[in-house]
Amino acid sequence: MRISLFIPCLVDQAAPKTAWATVRLLERLGHDVHYNTNQTCCGQALFNAGFRDEARRLAERFIRVFRDAEVVVSPSGSCVSMVTRHYGELALSSEYVRDWEHLKTRVSELCAFLVDKLNITDVGARFPHSVSYHASCHLLRDLGVKDQPLRLLKNVENLELIDGDWGDECCGFGGVFRAKFSDLSFSIADRRAAELANGGAEFITGADDSCLINLQEAFRRIGASQRTVHIARILAAENGELL
Amino acid sequence: MSLIKREIHKALNNTQLREAVLSSCRRSVEKRNLTSSEIDDYEAARQRAKSIRQRSIDELESLHADFRKVFEAAGGQLHYALTADAACRIVVDLIRKAGAKRGVKAKSMVTEEIGLGKALTHIGIDAIESDLGEFIVQLAGEPPSHITAPALHRSKESIGRLFAEKLGVSYTDDPVELTGIARRVLRERFVKAEFGISGANFIAADTGHVVVVENEGNGRLGAALPPLFIAVTGIEKVIPSLHDLPPLLRLLPSSATGQRITSYVNLMLPTGREDNGSQEFHVVLVDNGRQRTIEDPLMREMLLCIRCGACLNICPIYRSVGGHVYRSVYPGPMGAVLSNLLGSRSEMHMELPFLSTLCGACRDVCPVDIDLPRLLLELRARASKPVAERMAAAGWLWTMSSPARLEMAGRIAKTTGRLFSGVLPTGGFVESGMSFHHQAEKQRR
Amino acid sequence: MNMSTDKQEEKSLLIDEFRQRWLEVSGEYVPVESEGDVSRQLLKIIKHNNIRSVVLAQLPLLLGIYDLLKGEVEVLADFSSDKYNRDKTIDLCSRAEAGITSVDALISETGTLAMSFYRRGDRLISSLPPLHIVVVFDVPVYRNMDTFLCAAATELSLSFITGPSRTADIEKRLVLGAHGPRRVIVLGPES
Numbered sequence: 001m002r003i004s005l006f007i008p009c010l011v012d013q014a015a016p017k018t019a020w021a022t023v024r025l026l027e028r029l030g031h032d033v034h035y036n037t038n039q040t041c042c043g044q045a046l047f048n049a050g051f052r053d054e055a056r057r058l059a060e061r062f063i064r065v066f067r068d069a070e071v072v073v074s075p076s077g078s079c080v081s082m083v084t085r086h087y088g089e090l091a092l093s094s095e096y097v098r099d100w101e102h103l104k105t106r107v108s109e110l111c112a113f114l115v116d117k118l119n120i121t122d123v124g125a126r127f128p129h130s131v132s133y134h135a136s137c138h139l140l141r142d143l144g145v146k147d148q149p150l151r152l153l154k155n156v157e158n159l160e161l162i163d164g165d166w167g168d169e170c171c172g173f174g175g176v177f178r179a180k181f182s183d184l185s186f187s188i189a190d191r192r193a194a195e196l197a198n199g200g201a202e203f204i205t206g207a208d209d210s211c212l213i214n215l216q217e218a219f220r221r222i223g224a225s226q227r228t229v230h231i232a233r234i235l236a237a238e239n240g241e242l243l
Numbered sequence: 244m245s246l247i248k249r250e251i252h253k254a255l256n257n258t259q260l261r262e263a264v265l266s267s268c269r270r271s272v273e274k275r276n277l278t279s280s281e282i283d284d285y286e287a288a289r290q291r292a293k294s295i296r297q298r299s300i301d302e303l304e305s306l307h308a309d310f311r312k313v314f315e316a317a318g319g320q321l322h323y324a325l326t327a328d329a330a331c332r333i334v335v336d337l338i339r340k341a342g343a344k345r346g347v348k349a350k351s352m353v354t355e356e357i358g359l360g361k362a363l364t365h366i367g368i369d370a371i372e373s374d375l376g377e378f379i380v381q382l383a384g385e386p387p388s389h390i391t392a393p394a395l396h397r398s399k400e401s402i403g404r405l406f407a408e409k410l411g412v413s414y415t416d417d418p419v420e421l422t423g424i425a426r427r428v429l430r431e432r433f434v435k436a437e438f439g440i441s442g443a444n445f446i447a448a449d450t451g452h453v454v455v456v457e458n459e460g461n462g463r464l465g466a467a468l469p470p471l472f473i474a475v476t477g478i479e480k481v482i483p484s485l486h487d488l489p490p491l492l493r494l495l496p497s498s499a500t501g502q503r504i505t506s507y508v509n510l511m512l513p514t515g516r517e518d519n520g521s522q523e524f525h526v527v528l529v530d531n532g533r534q535r536t537i538e539d540p541l542m543r544e545m546l547l548c549i550r551c552g553a554c555l556n557i558c559p560i561y562r563s564v565g566g567h568v569y570r571s572v573y574p575g576p577m578g579a580v581l582s583n584l585l586g587s588r589s590e591m592h593m594e595l596p597f598l599s600t601l602c603g604a605c606r607d608v609c610p611v612d613i614d615l616p617r618l619l620l621e622l623r624a625r626a627s628k629p630v631a632e633r634m635a636a637a638g639w640l641w642t643m644s645s646p647a648r649l650e651m652a653g654r655i656a657k658t659t660g661r662l663f664s665g666v667l668p669t670g671g672f673v674e675s676g677m678s679f680h681h682q683a684e685k686q687r688r
Numbered sequence: 689m690n691m692s693t694d695k696q697e698e699k700s701l702l703i704d705e706f707r708q709r710w711l712e713v714s715g716e717y718v719p720v721e722s723e724g725d726v727s728r729q730l731l732k733i734i735k736h737n738n739i740r741s742v743v744l745a746q747l748p749l750l751l752g753i754y755d756l757l758k759g760e761v762e763v764l765a766d767f768s769s770d771k772y773n774r775d776k777t778i779d780l781c782s783r784a785e786a787g788i789t790s791v792d793a794l795i796s797e798t799g800t801l802a803m804s805f806y807r808r809g810d811r812l813i814s815s816l817p818p819l820h821i822v823v824v825f826d827v828p829v830y831r832n833m834d835t836f837l838c839a840a841a842t843e844l845s846l847s848f849i850t851g852p853s854r855t856a857d858i859e860k861r862l863v864l865g866a867h868g869p870r871r872v873i874v875l876g877p878e879s
Contacts, residue, residue: 007679007680009643009649011679012649012653012678012679012680013649013653013656013657013673013678014673014674015673015674016674016676016677016678016679016682017674019679020679020682035683037646037680037683037684037687038646039646040642040643040644040645040646040649041639041643041649043643045639046636046639046640047620048601048620048623049623049632049636050596050597050620050623050624050625050626050628051624051628051633051636051640052624054636054637054639054640057640057644058640058643058644061643061644086620089617089620089621137600137601137602137603137604138601138603140603141602141603141604141606141607142603168604169559169602169604170559170600170602170604172559172600173600174599174600174601174602176597177597177598177599177600177601180597181248181251181597181598183251183252183255184251184255184560184563184564185600187255187563188559188560188563188600191563213672213673216672217672220672263859266859266860267859267860270860271860317843373867374857375855375857375858375866376855376857379857379858392856392857392860393857394857394858395860397858398859399858399859399861402858418858418859418861418863419863421858422855422858422863422865422866423865425866426865426866426867429867430782430867433867434778434782450842450843452842452845452846458853458854458855458856458866459853459854459855459866459867459868460815460853460866460867460868460869461866461867463811463815463847463868464815464816464867464868467811467812467815468778468812470774485837485842486834486837486838488833488837489832489833489834489837490834492833500856502713503709503797503798503850504798504800504848504850505850506713506849506850506851506852506853506854506868507847507848507849507850507853507868508847508848508850509845509846509847509848510845510846510847510848511845512843512844512845514843514844514845
């Protein structure tokens with residue numbers, strides 16, 4: 001299958017390994033992975049900050065870049081939900097509306113793509129570590145992707161999945177929220193990090209690097225030893241080591 | 244620093260408050276999850292409740308006319324107030340005309356919204372709050388911090404000290420004893436009350452019933468004992484039929500307190516007033532921005548709200564700092580929206596929609612399926628933005644309009660320490676080195 | 689009683705469900721074997737709890753109870769006058785240690801008593817005394833509030849009562865008897 005990668009600007013700049021892991025994983029599964037170097041930001045940051053017009057222009061740009069792609073896959077629940085759910089609220093110019101209607105059904109988050117579209121739950125990965133999963137909010141609640149990441153993790157060889165009763169509370173990131181109310185954002189992150197750290201896993205994984213970076217910082221603040229790592233990197237691990 | 248930011252800072256440093264709020268919210272959510280899991284096909288029940296509320300809003304005018312007809316035929320008097328001040332004036336006039344001085348109030352967020360307490364105190368009318376939580380915050384001179392649990396931010400010790408100081412009783416921090424003290428103080432006031440004021444959860448357009456959902460029994464006492472009874476509520480609280488009540492009640496107590504049903508659900512009519520104790524029965528319907536909201540197609544969804552408070556309990560922000568930081572009568576996600584729709588909206592309230600991570604837990608837990616994140620985002624779009632933010636947005640758009648600019652901006656940011664306008668930390672938390680884009684391009688060459 | 693066996697069986701299942709739910713909300717339930725047993729059980733409750741004064745709703749069913757109780761406790765209800773006296777009712781209900789009423793119906797799904805108010809002072813009798821005793825022998829039982837409302841006379845004020853008055857406003861600790869009765873005892877059919 002010819003797959004077009006949608007690498008969110010945050011992943012591109014702050015977590016390129018996640019992008020490489022996504023490439024390696026999909027190629028290992030036998031797919032033809034393409035990356036359109038003209039892509040930038042889906043517009044979510046501007047949309048969440050209340051700048052609709054500016055966000056619309058980036059949305060239209062996104063649609064131009066991806067309109068001919070057959071299948072678009074992204075290692076971010078949050079940015080996929082922006083494209084598939086929120087572009088409709090942006091008053092797109094009429095010439096883009098139809099393209100978006102067509103495009104939104106072809107854009108998937110990585111875990112949902114593997115499990116729901118490819119029907120794969122065992123990607124042939126090996127990762128001999130204990131791992132807990134943090135559900136990122138937009139993946140869980142906007143896209144309704146709940147069990148798929150867990151099913152993928154359960155099939156990773158030698159991986160010990162530590163599940164707890166810590167629920168699915170937000171890590172407190174929220175993008176513009178974190179910028180505006182950093183004390184409060186940190187406090188929520190610290191609480192969430194403490195809950196996850198109590199589970200005792202070495203690694204905390206999830207499907208959004210924004211949340212994982214936020215949590216990594218919180219683990220450091222509370223003096224916990226946990227490392228956060230994007231699920232794509234675990235799924236790409238073949239010989240037990242992260243990319 | 245804005246007032247709200249200062250309040251947040253204060254709350255974050257108040258360990259007692261934070262513990263009280265967090266544990267209360269957690270307990271409420273646990274109980275809510277338990278009872279809502281007992282409901283057969285919860286999603287269908289939720290959509291049914293939503294469609295009832297939707298009809299209420301869609302047919303508001305004719306439902307009001309229906310309600311007026313039956314309610315007045317039963318001997319009640321209906322009043323309509325366009326603004327908060329007008330609503331207070333109506334209540335004040337009714338109390339004055341009856342020559343009353345002392346009365347009891349049951350819980351009502353609308354009376355908080357219109358500032359009725361202050362209006363009554365101002366002219367020397369004594370209206371004591373009879374809901375235990377409201378009684379506590381009234382004694383403390385504080386606003387309620389939660390729409391269904393007004394004193395949730397207080398520990399039992401602080402309530403014990405408050406009672407000792409204000410009521411002259413000896414200190415106890417036993418909730419049973421504290422409740423007993425309030426019962427004794429308030430019972431005396433109930434018996435002597437010359438008027439009773441309450442809110443209403445719903446009013447039924449086909450039968451004229453005023454529905455008050457409560458646990459303590461103060462709602463029914465306040466309506467039954469005094470010769471004058473006034474229910475103050477929002478115009479949107481009308482429901483088409485009394486038969487619409489059970490589907491709503493299946494979700495309201497469950498979402499609010501995790502009960503299958505509250506101890507009392509009172510369906511009150513003015514008929515047989517002699518039997519009910521009250522001689523006069525009034526309903527004051529308050530607009531205060533609601534009609535304006537109904538006419539706003541993107542915001543009217545907010546009026547479906549049945550004030551259960553579930554979105555407060557589950558909100559990562561509310562449970563971290565409680566309700567007072569919102570500086571609004573209605574706190575939490577629903578409050579961040581409502582305070583920008585009702586009454587005289589202030590500059591300060593425009594900050595509230597940003598006080599959210601948009602995690603969506605509020606939408607999931609809402610018994611009438613209000614898309615609160617969508618409403619918060621809509622209000623963010625409408626808020627006026629400071630110049631610095633407008634410039635940052637323009638800068639972002641310029642940067643993201645070209646992959647080369649994004650690449651350049653990324654490199655500069657990594658050397659200065661803050662990525663993405665300060666949204667992300669650097670310092671070892673993000674990967675150093677080249678971006679994916681740069682590496683990919685290099686590889687292609 | 690000319691109910692078919694099926695109907696009787698259904699009613700008995702509903703009563704069982706009511707009873708279970710009612711106990712779950714801290715209500716109390718005393719089974720009575722027959723109508724005649726009601727007075728006996730009532731007296732037992734009154735003696736057992738050292739009740740010295742009761743206020744009694746004006747009900748045909750309860751008139752027999754009035755005669756029965758007269759000798760045992762101070763009965764504060766005033767049946768002598770047709771004229772309802774609000775202040776007097778408040779006074780009597782405030783002094784009484786127990787209020788005795790019946791109800792219109794039971795709702796099994798939630799363990800709820802449905803009580804309408806066309807009788808004088810019933811709301812106060814069920815609100816003011818610390819103990820509320822409810823005689824429900826031979827009242828209809830509905831599965832849920834929907835079915836009750838379809839059958840009920842909706843031109844009256846109604847209360848749905850589910851257990852004693854309660855609050856959890858202090859640290860979410862459940863306390864019974866906030867403003868209404870601390871205890872509500874239902875005297876109802878065995879099943």
